[in-house]
Amino acid sequence: MNDHTGFLDIFPRSELFADIEEGKLPDVHSYGRQCAYEPGVALFREGDPADKSFFVLKGRIKLTKLHPEGRETIVRYINPGEMTAAVSVFRERNYPVTAEAIETSEVIAFDRETMLEVMRAYPQVAINLLGIVVERLENVQSRYLEMQVERVEQRIARSLLRIMKQSGRKTDEGILIDFRLSRKDLADYTGTTLYTVSRILSSWEQRGWIATGRERIIVSDPHSLVAFAETG
Amino acid sequence: MNDHTGFLDIFPRSELFADIEEGKLPDVHSYGRQCAYEPGVALFREGDPADKSFFVLKGRIKLTKLHPEGRETIVRYINPGEMTAAVSVFRERNYPVTAEAIETSEVIAFDRETMLEVMRAYPQVAINLLGIVVERLENVQSRYLEMQVERVEQRIARSLLRIMKQSGRKTDEGILIDFRLSRKDLADYTGTTLYTVSRILSSWEQRGWIATGRERIIVSDPHSLVAFAETG
DNA sequence: TTTTGTCTTTGCGCTGGCGCAAACAGGATG
DNA sequence: CATCCTGTTTGCGCCAGCGCAAAGACAAAA
Incomplete structure (x- = not known):
């Protein structure tokens, strides 16, 4: 059953x-x-x-x-x-x-x-x-x-938020993307390279917007990320 | 009636x-x-x-x-x-x-x-x-x-061919795009700028692949254009 | 524990394509 | 015919992002 x-x-x-x-x-x-x-x-x-x-x-x-x-x-x-x-x-x-x-x-x-x-x-x-x-x-x-119109960093922000909405799970550190998602995956999703994704995620991590691990992303400050996605 | x-x-x-x-x-x-x-x-x-x-x-x-x-x-x-x-x-x-x-x-x-x-x-x-x-x-x-994967010039080639197939009309000089299509329109269709489109169309015209006028494009050598679109 | 394989980070140099600016060209209008 | 308007061309400088290379980090396997 x-x-x-x-x-x-x-x-x-x-x-x-x-x-x-x-x-x-x-x-x-x-x-x-x-x-x-x-x-x-x-x-x-x-x-x-x-x-x-x-x-x-x-x-x-x-x-x-x-x-x-x-x-x-x-x-x-x-x-x-x-x-x-x-x-x-x-x-x-x-x-x-x-x-x-x-x-x-x-x-x-x-x-x-x-x-x-x-x-x-x-x-x-x-x-x-x-x-x-x-x-x-x-x-x-x-x-x-x-x-066509947005810079890479903005597109990655938007894509991460989109994936988060579809497949995110609330935890106490923030919203966890609930499956293995590598830098390469995000690059293939946004049309960029894994190098660029890595650099950008690092910078967001320093700003405290996200926390990352191997094939793992937690969005700890969705609000800032949304603001960034919308204004560039 | x-x-x-x-x-x-x-x-x-x-x-x-x-x-x-x-x-x-x-x-x-x-x-x-x-x-x-x-x-x-x-x-x-x-x-x-x-x-x-x-x-x-x-x-x-x-x-x-x-x-x-x-x-x-x-x-x-x-x-x-x-x-x-x-x-x-x-x-x-x-x-x-x-x-x-x-x-x-x-x-x-x-x-x-x-x-x-x-x-x-x-x-x-x-x-x-x-x-x-x-x-x-x-x-x-x-x-x-x-x-995501193609360079601008290749994308313009592909788009021009796509539009040609959908809205082209045979003439004796080649296949005419059958409506007003400006450089800006092609740029908005392919996600680039009118400057880049203009430069690229000029180079194709010199190679004899197309003939252009104000808001007007005739594809005179579709074969070469297809080859270019496919191999880059 | 060590090893192995995969994923990630970061420095560095290069270039495709953007976008301003200014000149040019062709249609439409009076 | 001259004028205006809109579209087109092209020189030039600049920079976002690519991609190599090499080192680092984590997970699973041995």
Whole structure:
């Protein structure tokens, strides 16, 4: 029973399955196939034919996109209760990103046909999915704009705050980013280099805004960081 | 009659209304309200409450996003047969961009309720819309990646090619970008400055890859430009 | 405990691209 | 035709941020 990681707790709080009657949730759940991934294992790779969508119950998934020259960008992190690979609903499409578990994760995979079936059975799911994709589009558009007009230090501030909001956990020293996040990760997320990230985090640590460790960041003074992100 | 700009020609070839039976198209059309915009006039502004979606019959719409500091980015151009502001389907949302006609344009406006009604009456429209948004998400993600890893000159090449594909017209001197496109516009689209764009276009003109005029670009050697965009 | 591997820090030199300033050019207007 | 307005070009100086290299620090393994 517990190996189902209580989807009954997560579904009603998720954006995708909100508005579905409690009683119908086991039915929706039964459409999918639950599976687990260890850290470092890919759910799918960029360019693969897209045949499944994934709903995350537990853990954390990293979406990355590769450039032919070798460098990559981190597109976003997927947290429990969120969904990825809506693209699979459409025939003849390929995954535009690679999805990799960065923690031990449990997900539910829906393949195209069952996804369409769920959407037909529960039309509100289709509309919710549209809402999710629209929201992500706006999110990337914002980051694209920031990329164009803001200096590196400001972008890192904003990105750190964004990650903090999505995946932060309150502790008594401040808000802890709740997963392994290296300097290189932050660099790939903001479009800079690990050297620059390191220099900037060091300077913030001296000012007392954050506390850092190996692959670990605690934001101890979010207020100052927000002020900095907004004014430069 | 002709003031309806023949939606019967455009609907069947559009991604949104593909798969709808010919005979039903006048019905779909009747859900919306057709209107015209002169160049420079805004259909909606970033931040306004989003209550209408727009389908373009004729002309061209520019989507821009503003940064508090004053600079802006051109998010994309909307051509005839395309749609924008899917966000309006959702209550309590605001337009994330500003839409402005850059040519005399005719569009059909669907407000939220009628949009939902069309989607209920023709479920395929909802799925098509999801497909359109997914595609744009992938497009922005690609540009975001390019922004991070490519040098300015390469990004301008890629952007010029992208615009050329979407809005180019064959002439005997090469492929003409079919609307007023200034150095500043290209700079706002690629995230650089008009000075840099000017310098780079000049160098390409000397190499014979393009021919330029005031707010006018003709790509005379697309092949070389593609090679450059891909190898840097 | 020592070792090994990975992650992080920091000095240093270099350069792509920014942005001012000023001249130039082409359309539109009267 | 001359004028005005807006867009374009180009010289020049500057600096944010890159990226190498080498040392330091932490975690897990042996």
